[in-house]
Amino acid sequence: xxxxxxxxxxxxxxxxxxxxxxxxxxxxxxxxxxxxxxxxxxxxxxxxxxxxxxxxxxxxxxxxxxxxxxxxxxxxxxxxxxxxxxxxxxxxxxxxxxxxxxxxxxxxxxxxxxxxxxxxxxxxxxxxxxxxxxxxxxxxxxxxxxxxxxxxxxxxxxxxxxxxxxxxxxxxxxxxxxxxxxxxxxxxxxxxxxxxxxxxxxxxxxxxxxxxxxxxxxxxxxxxxxxxxxxxxxxxxxxxxxxxxxxxxxxxxxxxxxxxxxxxxxxxxxxxxxxxxxxxxxxxxxxxxxxxxxxxxxxxxxxxxxxxxxxxxxxxxxxxxxxxxxxxxxxxxxxxxxxxxxxxxxxxxxxxxxxxxxxxxxxxxxxxxxxxxxxxxxxxxxxxxxxxxxxxxxxxxxxxxxxxxxxxxxxxxxxxxxxxxxxxxxxxxxxxxxxxxxxxxxxxxxxxxxxxxxxxxxxxxxxxxxxxxxxxxxxxxxxxxxxxxxxxxxxxxxxxxxxxxxxxxxxxxxxxxxxxxxxxxxxxxxxxxxxxxxxx
Amino acid sequence: xxxxxxxxxxxxxxxxxxxxxxxxxxxxxxxxxxxxxxxxxxxxxxxxxxxxxxxxxxxxxxxxxxxxxxxxxxxxxxxxxxxxxxxxxxxxxxxxxxxxxxxxxxxxxxxxxxxxxxxxxxxxxxxxxxxxxxxxxxxxxxxxxxxxxxxxxxxxxxxxxxxxxxxxxxxxxxxxxxxxxxxxxxxxxxxxxxxxxxxxxxxxxxxxxxxxxxxxxxxxxx
Numbered sequence: 001x002x003x004x005x006x007x008x009x010x011x012x013x014x015x016x017x018x019x020x021x022x023x024x025x026x027x028x029x030x031x032x033x034x035x036x037x038x039x040x041x042x043x044x045x046x047x048x049x050x051x052x053x054x055x056x057x058x059x060x061x062x063x064x065x066x067x068x069x070x071x072x073x074x075x076x077x078x079x080x081x082x083x084x085x086x087x088x089x090x091x092x093x094x095x096x097x098x099x100x101x102x103x104x105x106x107x108x109x110x111x112x113x114x115x116x117x118x119x120x121x122x123x124x125x126x127x128x129x130x131x132x133x134x135x136x137x138x139x140x141x142x143x144x145x146x147x148x149x150x151x152x153x154x155x156x157x158x159x160x161x162x163x164x165x166x167x168x169x170x171x172x173x174x175x176x177x178x179x180x181x182x183x184x185x186x187x188x189x190x191x192x193x194x195x196x197x198x199x200x201x202x203x204x205x206x207x208x209x210x211x212x213x214x215x216x217x218x219x220x221x222x223x224x225x226x227x228x229x230x231x232x233x234x235x236x237x238x239x240x241x242x243x244x245x246x247x248x249x250x251x252x253x254x255x256x257x258x259x260x261x262x263x264x265x266x267x268x269x270x271x272x273x274x275x276x277x278x279x280x281x282x283x284x285x286x287x288x289x290x291x292x293x294x295x296x297x298x299x300x301x302x303x304x305x306x307x308x309x310x311x312x313x314x315x316x317x318x319x320x321x322x323x324x325x326x327x328x329x330x331x332x333x334x335x336x337x338x339x340x341x342x343x344x345x346x347x348x349x350x351x352x353x354x355x356x357x358x359x360x361x362x363x364x365x366x367x368x369x370x371x372x373x374x375x376x377x378x379x380x381x382x383x384x385x386x387x388x389x390x391x392x393x394x395x396x397x398x399x400x401x402x403x404x405x406x407x408x409x410x411x412x413x414x415x416x417x418x419x420x421x422x423x424x425x426x427x428x429x430x431x432x433x434x435x436x437x438x439x440x441x442x443x444x445x446x447x448x449x450x451x452x453x454x455x456x457x458x459x460x461x462x463x464x465x466x467x468x469x470x471x472x473x474x475x476x477x478x479x480x481x482x483x484x485x486x487x488x489x490x491x492x493x494x495x496x497x498x499x500x501x502x503x504x505x506x507x508x509x510x511x512x513x514x515x516x517x518x519x520x521x522x523x524x525x526x527x528x529x530x531x532x533x534x535x536x
Numbered sequence: 537x538x539x540x541x542x543x544x545x546x547x548x549x550x551x552x553x554x555x556x557x558x559x560x561x562x563x564x565x566x567x568x569x570x571x572x573x574x575x576x577x578x579x580x581x582x583x584x585x586x587x588x589x590x591x592x593x594x595x596x597x598x599x600x601x602x603x604x605x606x607x608x609x610x611x612x613x614x615x616x617x618x619x620x621x622x623x624x625x626x627x628x629x630x631x632x633x634x635x636x637x638x639x640x641x642x643x644x645x646x647x648x649x650x651x652x653x654x655x656x657x658x659x660x661x662x663x664x665x666x667x668x669x670x671x672x673x674x675x676x677x678x679x680x681x682x683x684x685x686x687x688x689x690x691x692x693x694x695x696x697x698x699x700x701x702x703x704x705x706x707x708x709x710x711x712x713x714x715x716x717x718x719x720x721x722x723x724x725x726x727x728x729x730x731x732x733x734x735x736x737x738x739x740x741x742x743x744x745x746x747x748x749x750x751x752x753x754x755x756x757x758x
Contacts, residue, residue, distance in 0.1 A: 180569055219580070222584050234674035234675060
């Protein structure tokens, strides 16, 4: 069965032909590419929404012509909601695990596929169905609750909340199935000699993420179902008018959604670990510390949800405890940070575009992490709560962290995925624009937040105008950067020169097979005899 | 676990999917997968039980009033029906393992029948409550019911959400067992291969187990 029959192609892309063969494929590599196309599409939609929001905030509404891009506050709220929901549920949460994880987890382990290939395909269909349901609400009855669907507003507002939360529920199902698949694959399908401590750090990160997906998502599922029931049948659990408790919704919601931010960032940390060690040509410093700190972050993340509710009226004691627990997340995170820096130390660093993105990640994530500690501090958060400081913080962590790693990982593995090379100069150009644009966009928002500009507002006082203008100009730089990146990718796929088996001289298993890999990943099953990073 | 042993069942089964090396590896993976999925099911019901516990603590009298309206006899019969169905499900696996496909098919059909009886009793319970005006939340007919507590509707909110979600799982389980039944009659399962039967069986036992928690909480605790 390992030998391929003669009429089949020599890699997974030309193994079978036609659209139907893609839509019915159970090959994890093809499913990864399908996720890639869908996620890129949703990223484009969510990105356009972001540009509209920034355009609206270019000037106060009193200014003629500019500053009134969106008709009124209602439209602004709707665009804000779709930007948030699309970017969170359809881009950043599935992003790295579903695209790069699906593609590379079995390759990293020396397996032929994930443990449940059909479930893997089913999870793509779940994702697409849920996403379609959520996005289609835009054409029926636009939703304006924000991506958090806070009660009681979400119960009262006459928008398509039920359809939207059912969409999110189905996407959650997809997330659970992917996580389940990854855990069983790691436990059961490792090649001979691939012990847990010889797994690449990206796999460790995906493994920790999968545990989070399995444990957190069901709680979101029931929360969203109860919200739908509340809206349809008025069951009274979250509705204060019926004796229910809207704050309970917040507890349930953040019990998922706070671990979910680590579902977003841990895979990014995994990618960065691979990039840093490969492009420093040095064995990674503190392999075990990095591996277990992923699990550490996953564990602590379940006890910190209350920091979203410092001003919700929970008891002061609870606030203090949650503040302390939140700061604990800083410990495993800092362990990773220091290990990456220690790996760079005296390494032979080459500044290829994936490495640039990894270094960009370190820079942006440091700012995002440090401001996270500030927000975890109870008295500071009471001051900064619901200001642009928070907006800047989570964009630094989620976008600056996850998207930087996604782009870096994507360029790193591009030769393996497509068997072609991209244009290095274009990729570097895209990095420069994204990195500078990102800081120009979001750094002023820290200052705006400190000055007291509230988040989610449609208009602002003239004192905030200059910084908002700078921020909006930054969003155009980011757009330019991503357009360069897209061009580099499309040109690379169409006309790129043929890539060798291992263009970066990496040591992990996926580079030991041809580019692009054959249908069954490896012509001969690899036998692992050493750790993943035997550089020097 | 990295051994190449193909000793499971003595022969290498024709059913080993291409990405597994041995039938044993495939069996272990399937079993781990279904158990992990059950963890998510339990967590999902766990959250709604947390909500129940919180509000039961806030409004004990209101929950007592609500529980009085439930007929514990119907709930008790349903508990027996489900426990019996768990038994028939379990013996169906045992029959498949011993290559007694006909008996396995009868056991599976009995399990589906039990599920149907459960849902019928649920249907009578629900329609009786609708008849009395015991709707969830804001739809509760306060005047008709003569509710002592203004929020009585919330009790029925929990009642319908918990039993409704459980009922949905019973229906899904019946569908899965029907699929097993067809495949058993077709002869897909035998002493070398029974992973799906065992997987669905575990699902069915968990659904029963959740009912065993719901029954006392809703019908008896009051």
